[in-house]
Amino acid sequence: MKLFLEKLEITYLKGFISVVVWALATVAIAENYTAGAASIVVTPPAGTLLAGYGRDRLSSGMHDELFAKAVVIHDGLQGLAIVTVDCIGLTRPDILMIQKTVSRLIPDIDANAVIISSTHTHAGPDVVGLWGKNLWSNGRDESYMSNLRRKIVEVIVTADDKSVAVTSQVAATNVIFNWVENRSEPGLLDSVMSVVQFVDMNGIVIATLTNYACHPTVLGGDNTFVSADYLSGFYRTMSTALPGEHLFLQGAIGGWVQPLQGDRSIELARNLGSQLGEKSIQLLKDAVPNPFYPIRLRHQEFDIDVENWRFRLMMWLGVLNRETYDGAMRTESVWFQIGKTEFVTHPGETSPAYSIASRKLMTSEYGFVLGLSQDAIGYILKPEYFSDEVSFPHGEYLRTVSVGRNAGPTLLDVLGKIVPSKSGGDVSKKVEID
Numbered sequence: 001m002k003l004f005l006e007k008l009e010i011t012y013l014k015g016f017i018s019v020v021v022w023a024l025a026t027v028a029i030a031e032n033y034t035a036g037a038a039s040i041v042v043t044p045p046a047g048t049l050l051a052g053y054g055r056d057r058l059s060s061g062m063h064d065e066l067f068a069k070a071v072v073i074h075d076g077l078q079g080l081a082i083v084t085v086d087c088i089g090l091t092r093p094d095i096l097m098i099q100k101t102v103s104r105l106i107p108d109i110d111a112n113a114v115i116i117s118s119t120h121t122h123a124g125p126d127v128v129g130l131w132g133k134n135l136w137s138n139g140r141d142e143s144y145m146s147n148l149r150r151k152i153v154e155v156i157v158t159a160d161d162k163s164v165a166v167t168s169q170v171a172a173t174n175v176i177f178n179w180v181e182n183r184s185e186p187g188l189l190d191s192v193m194s195v196v197q198f199v200d201m202n203g204i205v206i207a208t209l210t211n212y213a214c215h216p217t218v219l220g221g222d223n224t225f226v227s228a229d230y231l232s233g234f235y236r237t238m239s240t241a242l243p244g245e246h247l248f249l250q251g252a253i254g255g256w257v258q259p260l261q262g263d264r265s266i267e268l269a270r271n272l273g274s275q276l277g278e279k280s281i282q283l284l285k286d287a288v289p290n291p292f293y294p295i296r297l298r299h300q301e302f303d304i305d306v307e308n309w310r311f312r313l314m315m316w317l318g319v320l321n322r323e324t325y326d327g328a329m330r331t332e333s334v335w336f337q338i339g340k341t342e343f344v345t346h347p348g349e350t351s352p353a354y355s356i357a358s359r360k361l362m363t364s365e366y367g368f369v370l371g372l373s374q375d376a377i378g379y380i381l382k383p384e385y386f387s388d389e390v391s392f393p394h395g396e397y398l399r400t401v402s403v404g405r406n407a408g409p410t411l412l413d414v415l416g417k418i419v420p421s422k423s424g425g426d427v428s429k430k431v432e433i434d
């Protein structure tokens with residue numbers, strides 16, 4: 001009720017009538033809050049180039065299906081879609097196409113309110129282009145890609161069609177697994193697990209969204225079987241315990257948050273994912289109501305100078321297929337709020353330092369930091385990684401897959417502008433990373 005009282009207080013200063021109007025509007029919105037969820041299989045056919053690790057790795061079978069999963073939420077006035085895709089990381093050109101089609105098909109969903117996040121499995125298709133047969137060939141299968149875009153639109157529309165009146169609950173806490181480590185900066189982790197759930201008026205769960213940060217890389221570079229990696233175990237555990245759809249929102253995994261890899265087997269991956277699912281279910285026992293207010297969303301496009309010559313070469317070769325603007329890569333970040341749950345999106349694999357800083361910007365204790373969302377521009381590292389004076393384990397590799405030194409500071413600057421201050425105002429805020 002905290003937000004309600006704050007809002008009431010502010011509005012009251014403007015006069016009694018506006019209090020009444022606002023209160024009535026809130027009631028109307030709460031009654032009209034709906035959610036729907038759906039999933040669709042997006043497993044590529046055998047013979048598809050797989051992403052992550054080395055080039056020219058063709059799939060030869062399947063451990064488990066890959067999914068695109070969507071939840072669509074309406075507040076009675078506007079809608080918002082949150083989508084997760086089991087793949088290495090959908091990039092902005094594909095996401096812009098999907099957003100445009102969705103906003104045409106569902107008029108009260110603005111293109112910018114279609115949030116698309118990737119789980120980052122390294123046993124899925126090359127949706128970026130970097131893992132082709134050789135250095136100069138693009139690894140994307142364009143017929144699979146157009147099919148994938150069509151399926152993502154379809155799953156959003158299906159979720160929207162299934163919308164029913166809902167209530168919501170949310171929980172968040174620190175969860176430390178002994179199988180998650182930051183290999184370049186031991187101890188630097190954002191270990192917050194956040195879970196938000198939408199439940200219909202009969203108490204049936206429609207969708208559960210879990211946010212946590214760790215690379216899905218239990219399966220290694222020798223594996224040629226398609227899989228969502230540890231999320232395979234997560235999905236199984238969640239669906240055994242709860243009805244509805246189970247979305248996993250990947251967090252800040254850059255710089256370099258990895259799981260225990262052991263024998264790199266699917267059994268180990270499923271075991272770890274199952275632990276993740278069990279924690280999420282356990283956390284829901286402490287969930288609190290997530291009251292409904294109008295959905296709020298703010299986004300900003302921004303440009304990052306492409307300092308990395310490898311990225312420039314890849315773009316020149318057409319292996320990385322995206323436009324540049326005066327030598328800069330254009331991407332975006334989004335802040336949105338559903339009830340008392342706040343979300344920010346990062347367009348790549350951010351260092352946990354940026355996730356922790358994002359939480360400092362948000363006022364809600366129920367914050368979600370979505371990595372690899374609205375884009376996948378590679379690693380977003382702390383500026384020290386580009387200094388010759390400091391050396392981090394794996395730092396050299398991470399630098400080769402990062403746009404450059406300015407990516408992190410630019411992102412933080414943008415988030416400082418789009419995340420509203422506690423008073424709801426637009427004051428630009430500065431936070432430092434630890």
Ligand SMILES: [Zn+2]
Pocket residue numbers: 120215349
């Ligand atoms: Zn990665």
